[in-house]
Amino acid sequence: MIKTFNDLEEFKKILKEKESDLNLDIFLNVDIPYFEQHENFTIISMPEYEKDNEREILFLSKKNILFFSRDKIIFNEKRFKNLLSQKYGESTIIIFLSLKKVLKTYIKEFEKIRSKMNDLDINPISEQIENVGKGLRLLTDRLESLVHIILNLKEIELKEFNTEVIQFDYELLMSKSRYELERCRSHMYRISSLRAKAEMKSNNELNITMKKLTVIMTFLTIVSIVVSVPGTIGAILGIPALSNAYFQEYTLELVWVLISLTLLSILLGYLYWKSLKMN
Numbered sequence: 175m176i177k178t179f180n181d182l183e184e185f186k187k188i189l190k191e192k193e194s195d196l197n198l199d200i201f202l203n204v205d206i207p208y209f210e211q212h213e214n215f216t217i218i219s220m221p222e223y224e225k226d227n228e229r230e231i232l233f234l235s236k237k238n239i240l241f242f243s244r245d246k247i248i249f250n251e252k253r254f255k256n257l258l259s260q261k262y263g264e265s266t267i268i269i270f271l272s273l274k275k276v277l278k279t280y281i282k283e284f285e286k287i288r289s290k291m292n293d294l295d296i297n298p299i300s301e302q303i304e305n306v307g308k309g310l311r312l313l314t315d316r317l318e319s320l321v322h323i324i325l326n327l328k329e330i331e332l333k334e335f336n337t338e339v340i341q342f343d344y345e346l347l348m349s350k351s352r353y354e355l356e357r358c359r360s361h362m363y364r365i366s367s368l369r370a371k372a373e374m375k376s377n378n379e380l381n382i383t384m385k386k387l388t389v390i391m392t393f394l395t396i397v398s399i400v401v402s403v404p405g406t407i408g409a410i411l412g413i414p415a416l417s418n419a420y421f422q423e424y425t426l427e428l429v430w431v432l433i434s435l436t437l438l439s440i441l442l443g444y445l446y447w448k449s450l451k452m453n
Contacts, residue, residue, distance in 0.1 A: 207319040298372035314358040
């Protein structure tokens with residue numbers, strides 16, 4: 175008997191009646207495809223991407239086949255409809271289409287991640303690169319587990335899933351899943367490259383900032399020197415003993431010396447600051 179569910183709580187309830195020792199919550203907490211074969215039953219849990227916390231769950235036993243999915247399986251291909259009348263044909267097609275559907279969501283997620291990586295290749299941002307890296311690692315782990323399940327289902331003797339009736343389609347599914355897994359693994363190297371780019375960008379921005387700070391500090395130093403020149407001369411002239419003894423007769427000359435030294439310090443400071451900015 176094959177029974178499909180789109181309500182998780184109802185699925186849990188029926189499953190508990192069939193296998194009282196089976197704790198489905200354990201499978202729901204695993205974020206990668208999971209396959210477990212027991213003496214009396216086999217259970218497959220496969221998380222998806224298109225909806226939050228959605229997954230396909232298959233419970234296969236000698237008497238019952240229970241299938242949970244939010245979306246209804248549609249047998250829209252003629253060759254699959256012809257197989258439904260065969261023994262275990264319906265369960266075989268349901269399992270196959272479920273695997274195919276999950277793989278499709280993984281492929282879509284990979285395309286989203288690759289698009290983000292292309293954008294980060296132009297403008298590498300460390301925080302975003304780390305987030306993309308985490309997503310890619312999870313996707314790679316999920317694809318590895320999915321490939322493992324597809325291989326196991328072909329090798330083990332599971333009468334509810336007869337790969338012989340869909341041999342070509344199943345081989346194609348296996349090849350496609352392996353190909354997508356290799357794509358994910360190859361893009362893991364891109365993450366390292368993006369990290370290096372982000373680090374170079376950060377160092378360049380730091381160098382520019384340090385240069386700007388150097389120019390600002392140089393300007394402030396020049397200003398303080400310019401201000402200190404007349405202050406120093408004024409302090410010397412403000413000493414009565416020195417002023418009356420040596421500078422009283424040369425007041426006008428001293429004023430011009432003060433103005434000249436101030437202007438000279440301003441000019442030298444400006445030329446140095448300008449040369450520093452150009453470098």
